[in-house]
Structure formats: C-alpha cells, structure tokens
Amino acid sequence: MARKAAPAERRDDVDAVTRAVLTASRVLVAVSARSLTEVEDRVTLPQFRMLVVLSSRGATKLVALAELLGVAPSTAMRMIDRLIAAGLADRQINPDNRRETLLRLTDEGRRTVEDVTARRRQEIASIVERLAPRQRTALIDALTDFNQAGGEPPAPPLDESADIHPLGWGGPPTAG
Numbered sequence: 001m002a003r004k005a006a007p008a009e010r011r012d013d014v015d016a017v018t019r020a021v022l023t024a025s026r027v028l029v030a031v032s033a034r035s036l037t038e039v040e041d042r043v044t045l046p047q048f049r050m051l052v053v054l055s056s057r058g059a060t061k062l063v064a065l066a067e068l069l070g071v072a073p074s075t076a077m078r079m080i081d082r083l084i085a086a087g088l089a090d091r092q093i094n095p096d097n098r099r100e101t102l103l104r105l106t107d108e109g110r111r112t113v114e115d116v117t118a119r120r121r122q123e124i125a126s127i128v129e130r131l132a133p134r135q136r137t138a139l140i141d142a143l144t145d146f147n148q149a150g151g152e153p154p155a156p157p158l159d160e161s162a163d164i165h166p167l168g169w170g171g172p173p174t175a176g
Helices: 007-035 045-057 062-069 073-085 107-128 133-149 158-163
Strands: 089-094 097-105
Touching: 007 107, 045 062, 045 073, 045 089, 045 097, 045 107, 062 073, 062 097, 073 089, 097 107
Parallel strands: none
Antiparallel strands: 089 097
C-alpha cells in the first residue's frame, strides 16, 4: 500500500511543480513573443489573443469577446478598432438580428494567426526535439494532466492546422 504524503511533503511537491511550471511559462512567453516579431508593428500580444479568439470562435459579439478575454467591453472596443484599422478584423451585421454587430477576422487576420502559430509551433518543436523520447512521453503525460486540471482543451494535431487554436479557446464557432 502506498504511503500518503505528509502535508509538508505535499506543500514541497506543489511548490516544486509550481516553480517548474513558472519557469516553463517564461520559456513559452519568450517563444510567444518571438513568434510575433514579424507582425509586432501591427499587433500586440493582447490584440493577437483577440485574433485567436475570433479565429477559434468565429463571428462574435463585442460583449462575448470581452468576456472571453477577461477585459472590459470598452477595452475590447479599442482593441477591435485597432485590428479593423490594420485590416485584420471587421464588423458585420448579424443576419439573425440586424440590431447586433458581429466581429470577425478578415482573410489577412486569419493568415496572421496561422503564420504566427506556425512559427510558434516550429520553435516549440525545436525545443521538444532536444528531449529524449522518454522525456517527451513524460512531458506529454504531465502537460495533458496539467491542461485538463486547468480546463484547457487540447491543441489540434498539425494535420488539422486549418482549425488551429494556438492559445486555446477551442470549441465550435458561435455567434457569441
């Protein structure tokens, strides 16, 4: 029978895992920042997050978009206005309710998300290639469990890149 860890041991374990995840998050933030270098003159990281949400959710109302991003609607409005000015998003009348406006990606916005995600995927793959096969397997298991505990759906495989959700926010497109 397995021995249960004492409370102090569990705290130490949680602290060690937390420190390891924080360190890994710095690596991933750096990868994310580098993946945006080709578009950084037009798109900030928060704006890219908005593009990703629109990419994964489809046409979305402003209030729903703000909620998904965890920002105030006025902040979301300023962000979307900048993306529209850059030609990456646009507004359209909701065909089901003409009083509503939906926000969506333009073709250029979709290409931007796909290009940035491809660069991010390539850099992450180059890091993962440095790990031994057993380390890769352990990392898959650990990150899968971590993602499930955090409520994040898995990223699609490479062959499904047309429907990529690089920062999560998976699920079928909705009108929000």
